[in-house]
Amino acid sequence: MVFSYARAMQAQIRQAISQALVSLGAGEADFSVEHPADTSRGDYATNAALVAAKLLGKSPREVAEQLVAALRNTVSSVAQVEIAGPGFVNFYLAREFFVQEIERAREAGPLWGTHDHFKHQPWIIEHTSPNPNKAMHIGHLRNNITGMALVRLSEACGAEVVSEAIDNDRGIAIAKLMWGYLKFARKDGSEDPNIAYWHEHKDEWHTPETKDVRPDRFVDELYVKGNADGDASPECDQAIRALVISWEAHDEMVWDLWRTVLGFSYQGQAQTLTRLHNRWDRVWHEHEHYEAGKRYVAEGLEKGVFKKLEDGAILTNLESYGLSDTIVQKSDGTALYITQDIALTKLKKDTGAQRLMWVIGPDQSLAMKQLFAVCEQLGIGRRDEFEHIAYGYMSVKGQGKMSSRLGTVLYIDDVLDMTKEKVSELIRERAIGDKDLVAEQVALAAVKFSILKSGRMRDIAFDIDEATRLDGDSGPYLQYTHTRAVSVLKKAQEAGVVADTAKQPTEPYELEKKVYQFPEIVLRAAVEREPHYVSTYLLELAALFNAFYAHERIADTSDAYAPYKVALTDTVRQTLK
RNA sequence: GCUCUCGUAGUUAAAUGGAUAUAACAACUCCGUCCUAAGGAGUGGUUGUAGGUUCGAUUCCUGCCGAGAGCACCA
Numbered sequence: 001m002v003f004s005y006a007r008a009m010q011a012q013i014r015q016a017i018s019q020a021l022v023s024l025g026a027g028e029a030d031f032s033v034e035h036p037a038d039t040s041r042g043d044y045a046t047n048a049a050l051v052a053a054k055l056l057g058k059s060p061r062e063v064a065e066q067l068v069a070a071l072r073n074t075v076s077s078v079a080q081v082e083i084a085g086p087g088f089v090n091f092y093l094a095r096e097f098f099v100q101e102i103e104r105a106r107e108a109g110p111l112w113g114t115h116d117h118f119k120h121q122p123w124i125i126e127h128t129s130p131n132p133n134k135a136m137h138i139g140h141l142r143n144n145i146t147g148m149a150l151v152r153l154s155e156a157c158g159a160e161v162v163s164e165a166i167d168n169d170r171g172i173a174i175a176k177l178m179w180g181y182l183k184f185a186r187k188d189g190s191e192d193p194n195i196a197y198w199h200e201h202k203d204e205w206h207t208p209e210t211k212d213v214r215p216d217r218f219v220d221e222l223y224v225k226g227n228a229d230g231d232a233s234p235e236c237d238q239a240i241r242a243l244v245i246s247w248e249a250h251d252e253m254v255w256d257l258w259r260t261v262l263g264f265s266y267q268g269q270a271q272t273l274t275r276l277h278n279r280w281d282r283v284w285h286e287h288e289h290y291e292a293g294k295r296y297v298a299e300g301l302e303k304g305v306f307k308k309l310e311d312g313a314i315l316t317n318l319e320s321y322g323l324s325d326t327i328v329q330k331s332d333g334t335a336l337y338i339t340q341d342i343a344l345t346k347l348k349k350d351t352g353a354q355r356l357m358w359v360i361g362p363d364q365s366l367a368m369k370q371l372f373a374v375c376e377q378l379g380i381g382r383r384d385e386f387e388h389i390a391y392g393y394m395s396v397k398g399q400g401k402m403s404s405r406l407g408t409v410l411y412i413d414d415v416l417d418m419t420k421e422k423v424s425e426l427i428r429e430r431a432i433g434d435k436d437l438v439a440e441q442v443a444l445a446a447v448k449f450s451i452l453k454s455g456r457m458r459d460i461a462f463d464i465d466e467a468t469r470l471d472g473d474s475g476p477y478l479q480y481t482h483t484r485a486v487s488v489l490k491k492a493q494e495a496g497v498v499a500d501t502a503k504q505p506t507e508p509y510e511l512e513k514k515v516y517q518f519p520e521i522v523l524r525a526a527v528e529r530e531p532h533y534v535s536t537y538l539l540e541l542a543a544l545f546n547a548f549y550a551h552e553r554i555a556d557t558s559d560a561y562a563p564y565k566v567a568l569t570d571t572v573r574q575t576l577k
Numbered sequence: 578g579c580u581c582u583c584g585u586a587g588u589u590a591a592a593u594g595g596a597u598a599u600a601a602c603a604a605c606u607c608c609g610u611c612c613u614a615a616g617g618a619g620u621g622g623u624u625g626u627a628g629g630u631u632c633g634a635u636u637c638c639u640g641c642c643g644a645g646a647g648c649a650c651c652a
Contacts, residue, residue, distance in 0.1 A: 034593065047595065050632060060632070085596040086632070131652080173652070313650050324580085327650040337652055365581060366647055392583075393645065426615075442615095453590065457582060459645070466589065470615055472601040473590075480615050491612045524593070536591060539600075550608095550617040 005077075005100060006516050010044065012075050013091055017048050020070035024063070026052035039513050042082065042090030049087040060087030098508040099501050101516035106499075113522045119158035124348050125151050125389075127359035128278065129165040132265035133177040133223040135216035136272050137409045138394045138462050139361065144276055145451050146391050147359040149531035151279070157526040162353070164282040166344065168337075169262055170290065175243040177219060178254075179236070180226025181205070181261050193239070199253050208264060214413065216268025219261065272412050275444070286340050289347070293339035296346065296378060297329050305377045321373040324366070328374070341371050342378065349381045356381070357529075362390040362457075389529055391456050397463040410462065419443035419468040426470065443468070445475030452535045473539055481542040488554050509552075511544045 014033045021029050031048035049064035056063060064087040071081050071089070080092040105112045127147025130136050151163045183193040185206045198205060208215040230237040246254040297314055300306045306314050306328060313331040318324070328338055348356050358368060368388035376383045396410050420443040427435055427442075450467035454460055470476040492499075518537065525533040 032593080032595085034595090036596080037592075037599075038596085041596075045595085047633090050595085054632070088596065168652075171652080309650090311650085315649070322580095324648055326648095330650040332650085334650090336650070361646090362582060363646055364652095367652095370649095390582080395645090450589095455583095455591085458590085459583065461589095463589085466602090469589095469602080474601085474615090476615065477601095480613085484613065484616085488612050495612090528593085532591090533593095536600090539591090543600080546616060547618090549612080554612060 005097070005104065006520055009075075009077060009093070009097070013044055013046070013078065016071055016074040017046055017067070017089075020067050020074070021048060021052055023070055024052065024056065024066055026055045026063075029055055035517065036088075036090065039510060041084060041088075043093040043513065044091040045084075046089050046091075047087075049083075049089055053087065063087065064089055095504070095506065095508060098512040098516065099504060102512065103501055105515065105518075106501075113156060113518045115157040115519060115523050115526075117157045117523055118154065118526070121159045121355065122162070122351070122353045123154055123159045123355045123357065124162045124164060124351070124353045125154065125357045125359065126164050126166060127151070128273075128280075129167070129360075130269055131168055131173065132262055132269070133173045133219065135214075135220040135268060135409075136412045138396070138412060138415060141276075141412045141415070141447070142391055142394050142451050142460070143359055143361070144273070144278055145448050146389070146456060146531065148276075148278060149452060149534075150357070150359065150389065150526075150529060153522065153526040153531060153534070156522050159355075159526075162281045162351070163279050164284065165280050166284045166286065168286045170247065170287040172240065172244060173223070174258065174261070175240045175247070176226040176230055177223040177261050177265075178226070178243055178257050179229065179240045180222035180224070182257065183229065184222055184225045195253055195257060199256060202260075208267070214268060214271065215264045216272065216413075217411075219264050219268060222261075275413070275416060275440075277444075284344055284347075289343045290335040290340040292346075293335055293341070293343035294329060294333075296342045297339060300328075300374075300378050303378075305374070316370065316374055317377075318370060318373050321369075323369055323373055326367070326370050338367065338371055338374070342374060342380070345371065345375050345386075346378075346380045349385075355385055355387065357387045357389050359389045359391070362393070364388070365390060387529075389456075392454070392459040395459065395461050397461040397466075410464075415447060415462075415464065415467070416440075416443055418464060419446050422468050423470065423476075442470070442476050442479060445479050446470060447475075449473075449475030449478070449535065452531055453539075455532055456530055478538055478542050481545055484549065485545065488549070492554065509548060511541075511548045514541050514544050 010033055017031060017033070018027070021027055021031075029048060029051045031046055031051045033044055033046050036042055036045045049067050050060045052067070053060040053063045061083065064083040067089055068081050068083055075091075077094045077097045078091050079094040082090045082092070084090050108114075125147060127150075128140060128144045130140050148163070151161050154161050179193060182195060182198055183191050186192070187204055187206055187210070206218075208218040211218060213221075226240070230240045243254060247258060297306060301308060301314060306316060308314055309331070311331040312333070313327050314329040315327055316325045318326075326338065328336065328342070330336060345356065358364075360368065365388060368386075372383045372386040372388075375381055375386065396408055420439045423439040423442045423446070424435065427438060446468050450462075451460065453473060514537075518541075521533055521537045525531055
């Protein structure tokens with residue numbers, strides 16, 4: 001269901017203009033109907049006269065006048081049509097329109113803003129996919145927040161979304177982690193990477209609990225040590241590679257070790273992702289699919305999609321796509337990232353999904369294009385069903401790119417903790433029930449909003465002070481506004497003012513003119529994959545509400561318009577929520 | 578070298594090819610018995626640069642400058 005007349009209104013206006021243009025002899029003109037930046041210039045505006053003027057060889061003002069004459073009284077909810085500027089035609093909507101929109105919004109309740117635009121379309125959005133050998137940093141934060149925002153927006157527009165991730169749980173990186181654990185996690189500090197001994201004496205090894213550190217940091221540290229150890233000595237590097245081979249041969253002891261270290265990883269990820277309110281409907285595990293990928297590669301080789309090089313490596317043939325080629329299987333016969341992605345894409349398509357989205361960093365841009373092209377060549381799906389949703393880089397302000405070696409990584413939990421601490425200080429003096437809960441919620445809003453307020457592709461130099469700001473254009477500002485609305489509504493209830501839209505001031509408030517636009521903003525954000533449209537809109541809405549609040553008394557029993565104001569406030573409340 | 582992304586007030590950001598380029602922060606001025614002041618009202622721009630397309634360009638195209646990323650057996 002579409003809970004707004006706004007789109008119908010725009011369509012009616014467009015239709016009326018089309019007819020008027022035909023009568024003027026400029027039926028083919030390609031015009032737009034949009035909201036002017038400033039409501040003093042009407043609720044909708046069209047450039048039709050400017051476009052038609054050229055076709056008709058007349059001045060824009062002249063065409064505009066004829067257009068206005070032809071448009072009079074054609075659309076019932078349009079109260080007034082005016083010419084402005086170089087030849088814009090502005091439409092002023094009737095009072096009832098805004099009242100109806102408020103009523104609509106109140107009827108819709110929590111469904112306000114939703115659409116049926118993508119109804120019955122099964123989509124898959126892959127996002128976040130943290131590597132199990134590392135702790136999640138602010139790069140993952142941006143991925144998760146962007147990904148979950150798109151999941152929610154797409155669902156709000158009717159799509160049936162499966163939110164999912166791929167767990168890269170095999171390969172050399174995990175082997176390095178296993179090595180690091182085996183060698184550097186002994187309680188007595190000795191460095192004897194003996195897997196058979198470990199298998200019999202597991203309690204001689206540390207766990208995150210015995211070391212009293214967060215599990216993801218425990219894992220991160222051991223991976224770094226294992227990695228450095230492999231780099232430092234050829235024997236250790238050999239031993240790490242041997243772990244991969246034993247793992248692929250399903251050596252039970254190695255698998256036991258593998259499960260143990262992954263267990264720590266998942267524990268750590270779960271802590272962070274729960275805080276972020278992440279939702280995965282499905283997680284694919286690389287170890288279950290990399291072999292299937294090799295089968296598709298073999299198939300492709302038979303079909304002539306791929307070619308084998310002298311050393312045995314298998315290469316793509318993407319010349320017709322204008323893309324550089326890439327290896328899909330190594331000369332030693334082992335799988336690469338893209339190998340398993342081919343298999344996964346096939347599996348995803350087999351679920352019946354119409355549209356597959358990958359929320360992944362921009363550095364994967366070429367790899368994604370190559371994957372999409374290869375899948376098309378293999379007949380798995382069409383390229384236009386696949387979408388790479390990239391996003392700008394996260395760096396730490398003043399430090400350039402993050403590097404765990406240089407110690408310039410900013411972890412998600414640290415960011416949240418620092419923000420929470422700052423919030424806690426601010427609310428210490430206040431009469432708030434559950435201070436810890438409030439601090440956590442406010443901190444989360446602050447951090448999320450600092451990312452969502454920017455365009456998706458823009459780089460962000462993450463500034464902890466900036467992100468944790470609680471005033472101005474921020475998440476807490478929106479939360480505060482929501483709380484204020486709730487509080488006013490409570491006062492109104494105590495005073496006996498009941499929301500009602502029967503009586504209202506003759507002039508609509510600026511606030512009303514913003515409220516009805518919410519559904520179309522949601523739609524545009526979903527269609528263009530730009531969550532920040534919604535953030536920007538909510539800031540504007542909150543600013544208008546706060547101005548409204550400052551100028552008007554809402555819960556006043558002596559005011560005949562109070563019920564309407566209360567109804568409007570309630571609408572703002574549910575929009576912000 | 579080739580390909581992709583980005584360049585807007587001092588700072589951080591906004592602007593489906595439209596009208597006087599919006600906001601926030603910082604600065605300065607004002608609003609305090611009044612629905613939570615985490616608020617409200619008010620004061621400042623060569624949109625990196627040079628062209629092009631257009632009635633109209635921050636937006637589209639081309640060159641240049643600057644930042645970042647990618648370019649086959651890493652993920």
